Amino acid sequence: MQVDDGPWQPARLAPQDNIDTWRQWLFRWNATPGTHKLTVRATDSTGQVQTADQAPPRPNGSSGLHNTVFMVQ
Structure with a gap:
């Protein structure tokens, strides 16, 4: 996780059902x-x-970072 282009920080992961699930x-x-x-x-x-x-999903799976911008009041 990166906040406002700062340093990368680890997130806590939930248990994994199997290797093919998010x-x-x-x-x-x-x-x-x-x-x-x-x-x-x-x-x-x-x-x-x-x-x-x-990169697009085909042929090898998509890549790239996901981000979202929002406002806190």
Whole structure:
């Protein structure tokens, strides 16, 4: 998890059903008022970090980072 383009921080992962399912995660953060951007990336079981380079799902699966911008009041 990355908050406002700061350093990458680990999120807590929920238990894994099996190797082919998505996992929920939790990131506790003391949000301050204002506009913020959260960015996420995945890390596989070998420690390989998801690339920021965007690629379509076919033929090898999509890549790229996901982010969302929101306001805290």
